[in-house]
Amino acid sequence: MAKTVGDFILERMKGWGVKRVFGYPGDGIGGLVAAVGRDDGEDAIDFIQTRHEESAAFMACAHAKFTGEPGVCVATSGPGAIHLLNGLYDAKLDHQPVVAIVGQQARAAIGGNYQQEVDLQALFKDVASDFVETCMSPTQVRHLIDRAFRIAKSRKTVTCVILPNDVQEAKAVEEAPHAHGTVHTSQAYTPAEVVPAAADLQRAAEVLNAGKKVGILIGAGALGAANEVTEVANVLGAGVAKALLGKAALPDGLPFVTGSIGLLGTEPSDWMMQHCDTFLMIGSRFPYSEFLPKTDQARGVQIDLDPTMLSIRFPMEVALTGDSASTLRALLPLLKKKGDRGWREDIEKRIARWWKEEEERAMKDADPVNPERVFWECSSRLPDNAIITADSGSSANWYARALKFKPGMMGSLSGTLATMCPGMPYAVSAKFAYPDRVPIAFVGDGAMQMLGITDLITVSKYWRRWQDPRLVVCVLSNRDLNQVSWELRAMANSPKVPETQDVPAFSFSGYAEMLGLKGIRVDRPEQVASAWDAALAADRPCVIDAIVDPDVASLPPHITISQATSYAEAMLKGDPDEGGVIKQTIKRVFS
Known part of the structure; x- marks a missing residue:
């Protein structure tokens, strides 16, 4: 059994698969730091001491981006917590699961204009808008940690748990009493596979099958869907442009990959968007509409896991809520292979010329x-x-x-x-x-x-x-x-x-x-x-x-x-x- 709340927090995070946290110590987080010192087993959480809390938050964001699992950053009260904000906003705006654990002054001092006392609920309310809570009792810790991780994972966002230092040092309570007004949680969690309804997939297929010149744009939501994107592009005879966060979603050596799009983009991507008659957007929130097709030029289909991000960059005719790989797999049997490959051949010639000219420029x-x-x-x-x-x-x-x-x-x-x-x-x-x-x-x-x-x-x-x-x-x-x-x-x-x-x-x-x-x-x-x-x-x-x-x-x-x-x-x-x-x-x- 954990000795203190700090010990219990580490044990609970291990149950959520956490192997390392990024942070910087301070007395506001002293109870948790002491627990790190006692955590010496084979499964001990690795505390990576950064030089600045902003770096800790960036590292937590990167951990989420590169592993798919929540990143965790730790900071002390007041100034330490404030330093996390920029890196946390990076995670929030790029839709990455990050859990911030920050210290606070002792409960009895809160509201007393105490040293390093900052209204952390207000400070984190925007960046951790889906979940930011202060632990005022050891009996809360279990469900606060569980909910912070569950919400971060399921909504792909930033969450925050604020821990007064006297709570961290208090005796751990493994489970709240079975009584009115208590909350009982577990770490059971399985992400859902989200696939659009069959009727909506059919509508999307009708639009894509009718197009003669299909242009595809993929983003970070297409990471892990390389095979499905490639197969769809081949069936439709389409080129594929990549938003900046989706650069690794497809290798650049494929002859139909036009490269990046936008101010930083390539000529083939720009040409494809200016001349396509059908636009398929997969897992991207690319913001610059001037680099997308004109609204009267192309019919649009979009796939995104977050329904709030559908049809806000281009007036899509069909907007599908779903995981990119699963949705494309469900869509593929409904697509008809394009017999005329002239559009695809034009794109591939432009791509080959672009890379030759790129070397000359370099x-x-x-x-x-x-x-x-x-x-x-x-x-x-x-x-x-x-x-x-x-x-x-x-x-x-x-x-x-x-x-x-x-x-x-x-x-x-x-x-x-x-x-x-x-x-x-x-x-x-x-x-x-x-x-x-x-x-x-x-x-x-x-x-x-x-x-x-x-x-x-x-x-x-x-x-x-x-x-x-x-x-x-x-x-x-x-x-x-x-x-x-x-x-x-x-x-x-x-x-x-x-x-x-x-x-x-x-x-x-x-x-x-x-x-x-x-x-x-x-x-x-x-x-x-x-x-x-x-x-x-x-x-x-x-x-x-x-x-x-x-x-x-x-x-x-x-x-x-x-x-x-x-x-x-x-x-x-x-x-x-x-x-x-x-x-x-x-x-x-x-x-």
Whole structure:
């Protein structure tokens, strides 16, 4: 029997399959920390000490993304709890199951303006809107933990349990008394297989069978449905575009996969969406309607497990609530194979041309190194089981376009929130979940300075325990908050503003060496390939410090008049990097 509530919480989490938690200690969570110290059995929960609570929440989110199981983060009361919020919002907006366990001051002090007392119910009410509760009695712990995990798993969302420190230290109550006003829960849980009604599947099939030019868009909801998506695409003679969170859902080597869509997308994806007459959207909440078919151009069918996300990006004719793989399997017998393959052949020709041109773009000269080349050279060297993460910003652009994912690879970044700083903690979390696989993180120097270098300290603490010690971090060092600089030029009619955009120089490779890791500096294009070879052959985690050209733009698949006008006005106003920007733009547009 558990000695304290803290001990009982650990035992209860083990029953939900929890093997590790990410967090940082403090007196507000002291009872749980003490229980971690007593938890020394073979099934002991692994407490991963991060350098910052924000990293802990990002790691919990990544754990959920890469394993499908709830991630758990732990923080103390007040400031520790506050620090979790950004990472928790990342999980909430990307629909990932994460349970946050946070400390609070003793029950008797609550409401007394006590030190580090924050209204945590109010603080977490939005990010954990489906379930946030404060444990005021040891008899509550069982059902609060059970409900937090059940709701997180079933609704794919963030939940939170707030624990006053005196409750954590109180004697455990294994089961509430059988009396009025008590709650009795178990850990029994089996996810439902959701498949649309037969009549709705028939309606969807009629729309898809009638189309002559079918375009498919898949997202994170299609992860695990690769075989079904491939079979449907082959029957319908369709091309398949991928939203950012669905990049790993299908390998890029398939001839009908058009790649990413949107501002970061490819020309084949854009062309397919502009010319299709039937649109099938599977497991995606892609938000940018300007990159989808025009509403009077195509008939639409959508599949999503969450009915609240149906028909909000495009006015679908048929909207199916269901799991992607199960729904596609039920739909397949109703589909008729397209005899005319001309549409599919046009798409495949465009894809082949795109990848050829992508290599040409990557190999263009820059000052000193073309960032696209850094990704392109990595792509052909990716281990078969690699797990790729990227930060928000220009690193996400090249991640979307220049990396060819292979079967069995995983990858993710911050999708809906598009926050800075998850690239590093995502990779670290992936390594704990899969110590025999190789995570590779692509991070800009802004995000690396903001939080990433602290995560390198976490790597230096734990790497010797990993089965395969390799973890590669590639930093795009351009001394510029590059994505925002380009957004100023393309959308705000403004040149780059040095006082807000310039990032101080920092030797990321030297810092890695100081921590006992491997560091490689790349400042010439001919060094890129050998740097990847060395990093992937290293006997320890490695940081590639790539000195890249901030003037190389990741151009959208089509440039609007407003974007062109804004860019021209920004240049006329005197951009500090005008010469390099114009030179690189000419190279990419006209050569």
